[in-house]
Each structure stands twice: as C-alpha cells, then as structure tokens.
Amino acid sequence: MNASERPDTGLSLDGTGVRLRDPKPSDYDDIVKWTGPGLAWQRYDAPWEPVEPQADTPERREAFGLRCEAIRASGLPRTRLEIEARGSERHLGWVNRYWVDERTGWLEVGIDICEETEWGRGYGREAMELWLDYLFDVLGLARVGLGTWSGNARMLGLAYGLGFRPEARVRRARIVDGIHYDAVKLGILRDEWRAVRDRHVHDVAEAGTVTVRPGPDPHLLVVWNAGYGDPSLPKGRIEPGESPAEAAVRETAEETGLRVRLLSTRPVEVTGVAVEHRPWLRRRISFFPAEPLGDVPEADLHSFRRPPGEGRAGLGGSIAASSWLPLLQAELAFRQPECLAALTKLVRGPSGQTV
Numbered sequence: 001m002n003a004s005e006r007p008d009t010g011l012s013l014d015g016t017g018v019r020l021r022d023p024k025p026s027d028y029d030d031i032v033k034w035t036g037p038g039l040a041w042q043r044y045d046a047p048w049e050p051v052e053p054q055a056d057t058p059e060r061r062e063a064f065g066l067r068c069e070a071i072r073a074s075g076l077p078r079t080r081l082e083i084e085a086r087g088s089e090r091h092l093g094w095v096n097r098y099w100v101d102e103r104t105g106w107l108e109v110g111i112d113i114c115e116e117t118e119w120g121r122g123y124g125r126e127a128m129e130l131w132l133d134y135l136f137d138v139l140g141l142a143r144v145g146l147g148t149w150s151g152n153a154r155m156l157g158l159a160y161g162l163g164f165r166p167e168a169r170v171r172r173a174r175i176v177d178g179i180h181y182d183a184v185k186l187g188i189l190r191d192e193w194r195a196v197r198d199r200h201v202h203d204v205a206e207a208g209t210v211t212v213r214p215g216p217d218p219h220l221l222v223v224w225n226a227g228y229g230d231p232s233l234p235k236g237r238i239e240p241g242e243s244p245a246e247a248a249v250r251e252t253a254e255e256t257g258l259r260v261r262l263l264s265t266r267p268v269e270v271t272g273v274a275v276e277h278r279p280w281l282r283r284r285i286s287f288f289p290a291e292p293l294g295d296v297p298e299a300d301l302h303s304f305r306r307p308p309g310e311g312r313a314g315l316g317g318s319i320a321a322s323s324w325l326p327l328l329q330a331e332l333a334f335r336q337p338e339c340l341a342a343l344t345k346l347v348r349g350p351s352g353q354t355v
C-alpha cells in the first residue's frame with residue numbers, strides 16, 4: 001500500500017518526490033526556525049495575519065513531543081501532515097485542513113513549503129495531490145475548498161493545475177504592503193478530482209528479484225506482507241539515484257535479510273495496479289533473476305524469518321516474514337498477477353518447463 005500507519009512512526013503517505021507523514025519531535029527545530037521573523041513564505045500565506053513565534057523552551061519541546069505521540073496513537077483522520085522530500089528526508093513544510101462547517105462537510109485545506117529554495121520544484125503539487133487523495137478517502141467528502149488571495153500566483157497556479165475551480169472572489173478584501181487584493185475561494189468536487197486523477201496515470205517504478213535456490217528441488221524466496229495470506233516476491237520502490245538492479249538487491253535484503261546475486265542485468269518488466277482504490281497509480285516492476293549469495297542450509301528452507309527492523313513501510317505495506325517455498329507451491333500460492341507474470345517469464349519457459 002502506498003499509505004502506511006505504524007505505531008512507531010505513524011502515518012506516511014508516499015508519493016514519488018515527497019512523503020506526507022506525522023510530525024516527529026525533531027520537527028520542532030524547523031517550526032521554531034520557520035515561525036521566526038522575516039521568512040519569505042510568511043509574505044504569501046495570509047500576510048495580514050501575524051505569525052505566532054514558537055518559543056524554544058524545554059517545556060514547549062516536551063509538549064510538542066507528547067503531541068507527536070498522541071497524534072500517532074489517536075488513529076484519527078489527520079488535521080495536518082508534514083511534507084518531507086523522499087530520499088533526503090528534508091522537512092519542507094506541511095499540509096493542513098480545517099472545518100468551515102463540520103456538520104455539512106465544508107472543509108478547507110492549506111499548504112506551506114517554508115524554505116523558499118524548495119519552491120517551484122513540484123513538491124507542492126505532489127503534496128497537495130496526496131493530501132486530497134487522503135481527505136476524499138478517509139473523510140468521504142463531497143468537496144474540498146481552498147482560500148487564498150489574488151497576489152499569491154504560485155498558490156493559484158498550483159490550485160488551478162490540480163483542477164480547483166474559482167467559486168468566489170471578494171474584491172479588495174485584503175491589503176498587503178498597502179495594496180488592495182481580492183480574497184479568492186476555490187473548490188474541487190469529489191467527481192472532478194476523480195476525473196483529474198483518471199487523466200493522470202502515474203507510473204511508480206519498482207524493482208524486485210525472483211531468487212531461486214538451485215538444485216533438484218528448487219525453492220523460491222518469498223515474502224508475506226503484514227495482513228495478507230498470500231506470499232509475493234520481494235520488491236519495492238526504486239529510490240532517487242538508484243538503478244533498478246541496485247534497488248532489486250537492496251529491497252530483497254531489506255525484506256528478507258538475505259544477500260543475493262543477480263543472474264542477469266536484463267530484467268523482465270511487468271505492470272500492475274499499485275493500490276486497488278488508487279487506479280491511477282500504476283506500478284511498473286523490473287524483476288531480476290537472482291540466486292542467494294552462499295549456500296542456503298537445508299534447515300533454512302523450512303523456516304520463516306523476520307526481516308531486519310521488523311519490516312518496513314512501502315507500497316506493499318510492511319513485510320511480516322519471508323521464507324523459501326518449493327517452486328510449485330509458490331506458484332500455486334501467488335495471488336498478485338505481477339508475481340505470477342514474473343515467475344512465468346523468468347523461471348518457467350512458455351511450455352511450463354523450468355528454465
């Protein structure tokens with residue numbers, strides 16, 4: 001799954017370039033910095049309202065840490081998530097929401113990328129996409145609204161680019177640096193968002209291995225995602241700067257604890273839908289044939305192992321366990337069409353013979 005929620009790290013919504021996640025105690029440093037005076041983002045987000053500086057005291061820090069824990073434990077729909085760059089894990093800002101009238105599902109969203117050097121790099125767009133997906137999904141909304149002002153061209157560009165429509169304009173309702181601007185209200189309906197999403201199919205690049213322990217009774221290395229009864233092949237997202245082959249080896253090691261050697265640099269490519277209720281996310285997976293580095297003791301063939309770090313979150317959810325399965329048994333147990341396709345293409349020839 002592309003959304004994951006774990007007791008230790010909380011909620012995480014993963015895009016290609018950004019991740020939305022619950023706050024963590026170390027975010028407090030950024031919040032102190034960003035609520036300090038004179039930062040560029042404050043000139044665009046409601047500049048007529050003073051920003052309340054966050055004091056850097058031990059008590060405030062402790063209170064923030066406790067709030068982080070409470071949010072993770074609550075399991076409630078989130079009212080704010082932090083934006084982080086994937087790969088570097090740079091904290092960029094946040095998305096938030098508030099009710100205009102909860103009784104009628106009237107909600108508005110907001111976004112701030114607080115480092116000026118990070119503007120115009122596509123982070124805002126993807127963060128807002130993830131946030132809209134999440135809100136329409138978990139709150140079952142009919143509409144999401146957004147308020148800004150006519151001087152905020154970047155915010156208006158972002159909103160129009162996502163399919164928001166102008167709904168109201170209150171002329172000369174804002175004054176910034178002595179100049180009158182209009183207050184602008186925009187909105188997007190559930191069906192409009194769905195139509196926008198259907199037009200934009202995102203490819204999510206992943207890589208994995210079909211690792212076989214050779215011999216008279218070949219066994220296949222498989223993993224179990226937490227909460228799923230059927231096994232699948234070790235695989236996961238290709239990180240920025242990584243080659244598909246590197247990602248395949250890394251994902252296999254992370255998900256199974258086993259180091260493997262690729263038998264070919266030429267993968268087979270299979271495609272599938274990443275998450276059932278997000279049909280616009282299409283996963284394109286490069287599967288490499290591989291074998292374990294070193295011998296696999298006979299005893300290991302009949303045991304389960306937990307991956308290091310108790311599994312990790314990703315498109316496939318967290319991995320609960322891995323093990324070796326006789327080839328035929330694995331083939332019968334697989335449900336994911338991508339895994340069956342990879343197995344058929346890499347291990348069994350067209351006639352059904354093991355190659």
Ligand SMILES: CC(C)(COP(=O)(O)OP(=O)(O)OC[C@H]1O[C@@H](n2cnc3c(N)ncnc32)[C@H](O)[C@@H]1OP(=O)(O)O)[C@@H](O)C(=O)NCCC(=O)NCCS
Nearest residue numbers: 044112113119120121122123124125148153155157158161
């Ligand atoms: C507004 C903000 C969230 C946009 O995020 P961003 O990461 O800079 O924007 P992106 O790079 O994702 O660009 C998104 C869209 O905005 C548009 N855009 C970007 N810069 C623009 C500019 N200077 N003028 C007009 N449109 C612009 C682009 O058309 C882009 O659309 P596209 O993806 O179809 O090309 C961010 O700049 C920000 O936080 N600014 C300061 C605080 C703020 O204004 N918050 C909103 C308060 S209402």
